Amino acid sequence: MKRILSQCIKELAQFQRDRLTLALAFILPLMTLLIFGFAIRLEAKDIPLFVQDFDLTPLSRSYVERLFATNQFKPAFPENTNPQRIDPQSVIDQGIAKVAVVIPPDFTRQIKANKRTNVQVLVDGTDTNNARVIKNSIQATTKFFLQDSGLQPLTEKINARVRIWFNPGRQESLYIVPGLYALILWIYPSLLVAVAMVREKEKGTILQVYASSLTALELLLGKGLAYLIIGISEAFFIMGLGSLIWGLGFAGDPTPLLVSTLIFLADSVSFGLLVGVRAASQNAAVQAVALIGFLTALLLSGFIYPLSNIPFPLSLVSNIVPARYYIEVTRDAYVRGTGWSGVWLWVLILIVLGLLLFNAARIGLKRMQLSD
Structure with a gap:
């Protein structure tokens, strides 16, 4: 010893x-x-999002605001260009944005007529995990927007009440x-x-x-x-x-x-x-x-x-x-x-x-x- x-x-x-x-x-x-x-x-934040709004109505603007209100996305626009004349795919190809959302011109009219309207969402899939996060976030935000605007019934067959255990503040x-x-x-x-x-x-x-x-x-x-x-x-x-x-x-x-x-x-x-x-x-x-x-x-x-x-x-x-x-x-x-x-x-x-x-x-x- x-x-x-x-x-x-x-x-x-x-x-x-x-x-x-x-x-x-x-x-x-x-x-x-x-x-x-x-x-x-590990949690993606400040993801550059390009929005092309062909409807330009209060409802479409409210939808865009809801997307950015998640604090997960930040606006991404090419400099000195008109967003209406830009090809959304080129914005992703050039690395300006990771996701592009295109709102059609009949967005509000179709919704008020109780018809389905398609919003195009293009996601950069280079990072598969990030692409999955973006997809889930936009789908969840869209669903919340419809419910908050009274465009979708709040009653559902199953309501999952989720509580984060151990680390509620994430x-x-x-x-x-x-x-x-x-x-x-x-x-x-x-x-x-x-x-x-x-x-x-x-x-x-x-x-x-x-x-x-x-x-x-x-x-x-x-x-x-x-x-x-x-x-x-x-x-x-x-x-x-x-x-x-x-x-x-x-x-x-x-x-x-x-x-x-x-x-x-x-x-x-x-x-x-x-x-x-x-x-x-x-x-x-x-x-x-x-x-x-x-x-x-x-x-x-x-x-x-x-x-x-x-x-x-x-x-x-x-x-x-x-x-x-x-x-x-x-x-x-x-x-x-x-x-x-x-x-x-x-x-x-x-x-x-x-x-x-x-x-x-x-x-x-x-x-x-x-x-x-």
Whole structure:
């Protein structure tokens, strides 16, 4: 135990002397938090909408106003041109608008005669998800406009009364930022310990360790403990900033988050140790953490895309991504608040994955000692 603590103290002393590593540990996580936290938006807003109204009656103008009253669309008109003489398809082709609505000249007359009138809606389908949002929004707005104007009976056979649970204000930060904690705490602690491990090999100081009585297990535990402490500091740093900037607060019992954060950081450090043992250079270590760690945590963890959307066989890979399970814990802590009853299985899986990663790093380092 004494040798493990000595190794830990040595690593912390080296970490404090290296300003570049200090910047990597705190400035880069801060930049990642701010960029991802403010840049990622899942709900489409300010969609450019081009309207061509050939009716020009109070009813058609009211319909147009209702479309823009959703605060989801913004007007889009080509400069110095008459909207009546523009081909709506060309407006979408040129990227001026994402959707074009054409109101026919007999719009009001047909409605007052209780006849069906067709409003043409052209949607840019380049982004299929955005196109689906636009289509549903215009259909819902049109239905509300008809009911509000008394043009459609309010009585229906089925009335679905929808209530949004957990996040009634539909704050995207409650979904993005807790998931972002998992991404940051997976990448940067593992990157720091991987680089530190490879630096030992590049400078040749690892040979001194091999010649000493320090075992592979003690070396990994000493280094791991040092960077686990650094990871805990990073966790307090980014979670504190997240609470200050986005006003996040615990929805329930915070102990599952505290315990799972410690376990997840141990997983991250173990992954970094494994990369450091296997990599031959610092560049290789950085690339391995970026490709294996970052991409899987970003794309296969449910951070942005639902896990159900991941195709086979990548869906199998997502089962061994620790960030996937930690994201469930963070979103429960800040949004759902179910506590241990809802997340105990994910915490158990994090423990198992961490033990597997650390054991793989121990076996790899032991083989290096024997080969050298």
